[in-house]
Amino acid sequence: MKRTAFFISDGTGITAETLGNSLLTQFEGVQFEMVTLPYIDTLEKAHAVVGRVNDACERDGQKAIVFDTIVNPEIRETIAACQGFKIDVFESFLKPLEQELQLRSSYSVGKSHAINESSRYKERIASVNFALDNDDGGRVQQYSKADLILVGVSRCGKTPTCLYMALQFGIRAANYPITIEDLEVAGLPEVLMQHRDKLFGLTIDPFHLTAIRHERRPNSRYASLEQCEFEVREVERRLKQLGISSINTTHFSVEEIATRIMAEAGLTRRGV
C-alpha cells in the first residue's frame, strides 16, 4: 500500500514534518512518500499546493495525508479545499488554547524560529562554535566552560552528539577521544579528571565499531575487531571504576543519545 504524505507550512515546515513523521511511523504497513512544502506563504503558492495534493490523490488512487501548520487563516482555508485527508494542527489546537489562555493567538508565522526571539538562538550558535573548537580533544583549555565533556573511543558517536546538543539545545559539549596512548596509563587523563563531574561516557558494541572504522580506514589495525574490543572493554572498565555514567550508542540515534544524556546528567536547554 502506498500513500503520499504532505507536510505543508508557511514557515520552515519543521513542526509539520516532525509531528507528521512521529504519527506516520505508527503505521508500519504503509509506505509513505513524504513531501515537505515549506514557505507556502501566498495564495498563489497555496493553489499550486492544492493541485499537487490532488494530483497525488489521483495517482495513488487514495487520499494523500496532509499535515499542515499554516498560520495564516486565508492560506489555510485554501489548502483545506484539497482532496487530501487533512490533519490541521493549528486548527485542532489553537482554538482550545485560546479558550484556556483567554487570549487570541497572534497568527504570525515563524515565531518559534525567529532569530531575534530570545537569547536561545545566540546560545545555540555559540555552542556550535564551542563544540567545533573543543572537538576531538583538540583543545582542552575551555573545559571549565563546558556543560559536558563526552569521552569514549574514537568513532563511537561523540562528535555528532555534541553538535546535535549544541544546535538543538544550546548545550556546550566538548568531547575527548580516549586513545591507545591514554590507555597505557591507569585511569583517565588528568585533564579529564580535573572536570570529573562533567564527564559522560559513550560506549558502543565492538562489532558495530569495527564496521564504522573499516569505512574510515579499511583493513587497518585501528579498525580490527581485536583492537575495537580491547579499547571498548578497557574504556568501559575505567568508566565503571570511576563511577562515570555512560550510554551505549549502538542502537540509539543521535537524538536519543543527546536527550538521554541530558536527562541523566540533569541538563536543560540553555537560554530562556
Place this chain on the structure above:
Amino acid sequence: MKRTAFFISDGTGITAETLGNSLLTQFEGVQFEMVTLPYIDTLEKAHAVVGRVNDACERDGQKAIVFDTIVNPEIRETIAACQGFKIDVFESFLKPLEQELQLRSSYSVGKSHAINESSRYKERIASVNFALDNDDGGRVQQYSKADLILVGVSRCGKTPTCLYMALQFGIRAANYPITIEDLEVAGLPEVLMQHRDKLFGLTIDPFHLTAIRHERRPNSRYASLEQCEFEVREVERRLKQLGISSINTTHFSVEEIATRIMAEAGLTRRGV
C-alpha cells in the same frame, strides 16, 4: 501572566517540544516556563509527572499546559489524570488516521528516531562528517560529492547552516569562506567555478557582521566595519554578476536559512 508548559513523551520529547513551542509562540502575552520530560516510559515515572504538573498548577494558580506525545495507552491515561490543560497529540490524531488508513497504529515508542529505521540515519551521520571534513574551505577535493557548496565572507553563518542541513536533512554541504586574498582576483576562485551549479551564497548585514567578528577578534582590522562593508559588498557584487543565488542571513535562524536554501536549490532530504 505566567504559566508552566510541559512537554511529555515516552521518547525523546522532540515532537512534543517542537509542536508545543510552535503553538505557544502564538501567544505573545504569556510568559511560559517550559519543562521537557522525556523518556516517561513507566507508570512510576508517569505518576511522578502527574505530581509535578499538579504542583505547577497550584504554584501558578492556573492550569499548566501539557503537551503529550505518549504512545503507550496506559501511561497516557495515567498522565491524563493530571490537573493540567492537556493537548494530547496522539489521542487527537491517531484515531482519525487509523480510520483513514484502515489500520491499527502500532503504538510503539520512538520509531521515528530509531537508528535502524532506514538509510536516512546513515546519510545524516555521513553528512555531518562530510560537513566537518569540508568546513571552512579546508578541503576542496570532495566538492564533486557535495550536494551544495555555501560561499560567503567569514562569519556569515556558513558552518552552522552546513551542520544543521547535515544533521536534520542528510544534505552534504561544504562551505568555502571567501577571503581577502580571493577578492584580489576577479570573479570567484576556480575551485568553486568548477562546481558552479552547486554554489549558493550567504550574505549578511555589515553592521551585524562587524559585531560578530568583534566577539571573535576584538578591535581587529578583520572586525572593522570598513572591512566588513568592503567584503560583503564585493562578494554580493560577484555573486550577482555570476548569477549565483544567495540569501541574507541577518534576520534568519539556521533553520530558516537551511530550509530556504533547500527550497530554492530544489534539494530534498537524503535517504528514503
